[in-house]
Amino acid sequence: MALKAVKGFNDILPDESRRWQYIEQTARRVFELNGFGEIRVPIVEKTELFSRSIGDATDIVEKEMYTFTDKGDNSVTLRPEGTAGVMRSFIENKIYALDPIAKLYYMGPMFRYERPQKGRYRQFHQIGAEITGVNDPLADAQLLNMLTLFFREISLTEPTLQINSLGCPECRPNYRRALQQFLQQRIETLCDDCKRRFTTNPLRTLDCKIPGCAEATAAAPSVLEHLCNECDNHFNSVKRYLDLSATPYSINSRMVRGLDYYTRTTFEMVTGLLGSQSAVAAGGRYDGLISQLGGPSIPGIGFAMGLERVALLLENKDFTSNPELFIATIGSSERDMAFTLMDGLLKSGIRVEMDCESKSLKSQMRRADKLKCRFSVVIGENEIATGKAVFKRMEDGLQSESALTVDGIKLLLGAVK
RNA sequence: GUGGCCAUGGUGAAGCGGUUAACACAUACGACUGUGACUCGUACAUACGAGGGUUCAAAUCCCUCUGGCCACCCCA
Numbered sequence: 094m095a096l097k098a099v100k101g102f103n104d105i106l107p108d109e110s111r112r113w114q115y116i117e118q119t120a121r122r123v124f125e126l127n128g129f130g131e132i133r134v135p136i137v138e139k140t141e142l143f144s145r146s147i148g149d150a151t152d153i154v155e156k157e158m159y160t161f162t163d164k165g166d167n168s169v170t171l172r173p174e175g176t177a178g179v180m181r182s183f184i185e186n187k188i189y190a191l192d193p194i195a196k197l198y199y200m201g202p203m204f205r206y207e208r209p210q211k212g213r214y215r216q217f218h219q220i221g222a223e224i225t226g227v228n229d230p231l232a233d234a235q236l237l238n239m240l241t242l243f244f245r246e247i248s249l250t251e252p253t254l255q256i257n258s259l260g261c262p263e264c265r266p267n268y269r270r271a272l273q274q275f276l277q278q279r280i281e282t283l284c285d286d287c288k289r290r291f292t293t294n295p296l297r298t299l300d301c302k303i304p305g306c307a308e309a310t311a312a313a314p315s316v317l318e319h320l321c322n323e324c325d326n327h328f329n330s331v332k333r334y335l336d337l338s339a340t341p342y343s344i345n346s347r348m349v350r351g352l353d354y355y356t357r358t359t360f361e362m363v364t365g366l367l368g369s370q371s372a373v374a375a376g377g378r379y380d381g382l383i384s385q386l387g388g389p390s391i392p393g394i395g396f397a398m399g400l401e402r403v404a405l406l407l408e409n410k411d412f413t414s415n416p417e418l419f420i421a422t423i424g425s426s427e428r429d430m431a432f433t434l435m436d437g438l439l440k441s442g443i444r445v446e447m448d449c450e451s452k453s454l455k456s457q458m459r460r461a462d463k464l465k466c467r468f469s470v471v472i473g474e475n476e477i478a479t480g481k482a483v484f485k486r487m488e489d490g491l492q493s494e495s496a497l498t499v500d501g502i503k504l505l506l507g508a509v510k
Numbered sequence: 511g512u513g514g515c516c517a518u519g520g521u522g523a524a525g526c527g528g529u530u531a532a533c534a535c536a537u538a539c540g541a542c543u544g545u546g547a548c549u550c551g552u553a554c555a556u557a558c559g560a561g562g563g564u565u566c567a568a569a570u571c572c573c574u575c576u577g578g579c580c581a582c583c584c585c586a
Contacts, residue, residue: 100577152584156511174586207584208511209577219586286583302582351585361586372586399586423544454544462546471545487546 101207101215111412112404113218116247117200120220123243127235129196129222134178136202140168146177146382148353150293157205171204174352175221176379176395177386183225184388193226193391200400212370212402221376223395225383230327233358233378233394234334240362240374240396241340249406252362252373255345256335258328259296260320261356262381268319269295279309299347315346324357331358350375354382358394367402374398417506418484419461420447421454423473430497431472437499443506462487468506472497 098104105113121131144154159171172178179197182188188195200220207213222239224232237254244252260268272295276283280291284303291298299310320328335342342360350359359377367373376396384390418438420431431447438445446464448457454471461469468484476482476497483492484505495505 097577157584203586205585209579210581211579213585217586221586369581369583370585375586397586402586419546421545453539455542455546456539458546460546466546469546473544475544483545485545490546 099215101209103214103216108413109404112407112410113400115412116400116403116407117220119247120198120200120243123239123246124198124222127196127239129198129239132179132182132197132199133201134175134182134199136172136204137169138172138178138181140170142177142181142386143170143173146180146352146354146386147174151351151353153205153351157207159204159206173205174203175199175201175219175397176223176354176382179221179223179395180225180383180386180388180393184383184386189226189389189391193389195225196222197225198222210368210370212367212399212405214401218400219397220400221395221397223393225393226391227394228380228392230330230358231334233327233331234338234340236376236394236396237331237335237342237360238338238340240398244362247403247407248410249403251366251406252364254340254342254360254362255348256331256342256358256360257345257348258317258320258324258357259350259355259359259377260316260324264319264321264324265316265356268314268316271314271319272296272298275313276310282306282309296349300349317344317346327357350377354379354385356380360396362398364402364406367405370399370402372399373402373406413465414444415465415467416444416446417467418443418445418502419457419464419466419469420445421457421461421469421471422448422451423454423471425451427472427474427477430477434472434497434499434502438502441499441503443503468509470497 140158140160143158147154153173158173160168163169179199183195183197198221201218202216203219204216206215209215222236224236237256241254259265273291276291276295276298280288283291283298283306284301287298287301287303287306298306299313301307301310317328348359348361355377357378357380360375361372362374363371364373365371374396376394378392378394380392383393420435422428422431428451435445435447446461446466448460458469466487468486470482470484472482480497481494482497483494485492486509493505493509495501
């Protein structure tokens, strides 16, 4: 039996790949416009980096990482997300020494051992961006504007922005306590998972989809009412900046995060078009992360988006491009001429195809049609003798004569456009 | 990790115990001698996800495995 790819690991074939390139190119353009520079970090990191940043008790670290011991007896892990590695590099290369304000973006594969589903694979790809060194809510708003601009630039209106604030280490415990008090009275109506979450991570009960839990937590206190003054001001400023730039958003006070490092502003770009994979991009502030990883006390904020999910939203868009000219030949000596001509045209940036196998004229024309070439030309004895040929516009059969030279053909292709 | 549905050629699929495994599209070549698209002809699964079993006989029934999709979970 023929070998197959590993479950959850996919091949990206040329048609799909064009879609990806479009997304990547647009991201690069929009991010560079906003002053971000690309950082390329390794795919493998020490396991400890992820357990320290993402959080020991999170699902990602507990059961989804591709962790193994290398031949030097080190525990290493295929990165399950991008921020940790970028921040490790930020600290290790002392990027902050030059300027604590760094604007970095990255793109590449991530790995999580999950049950594959549409829009969710074991090797998946993220494009992310981070801003370090700015506490001010202006940074939050700038990042959100950039994300919004990106989706506008790829002509998608579907994912919409939701924002929330999770508070800081000062005020979050208060909220946690208040929420637990609230849940205490209805703990019996909660599902088993939520009973467990009650102690481990009470905030998670808020987005449980079991009807009983949704009902029980419907009147739960909101994080936003428990923010300390600083966090409250911060969140209000973020909203004000978003209003100033007319960036559309809605507030979702029940939005929670799966990674432990988030503080204050959190956000998601959500869509209803991908079933249960509703988050297309997500992120937030992580003011404690850099120091937690042994770096200086520098704040940060960032997001990551799922390339597969964005690509899914772009599925009906066509990214194919067609050759300008197909050169068909009659005899073998004519192929020399055709080959030289093709070479010359390619060197001037014109997309040309010719037949490689000396097939019948009919097959060659069929191929020209199949490849959706804009023009075709037949080179035979007569053409060689006169140095001219008839070019046929495939769409309507219109014929025009031109010299069989690179310049002549360029002129023709330009003129008939 | 849990549950449900599914698995026939390049693609969409019919077949539900004995068939040359239908049909359509796609593909290749030709009819049309130096011109595609339309039309017509010919070719194209020893093969029904893999491995076992039941049977005189299996793509069709049973078991196991693998993969896909959907929901949960989790998350981008």
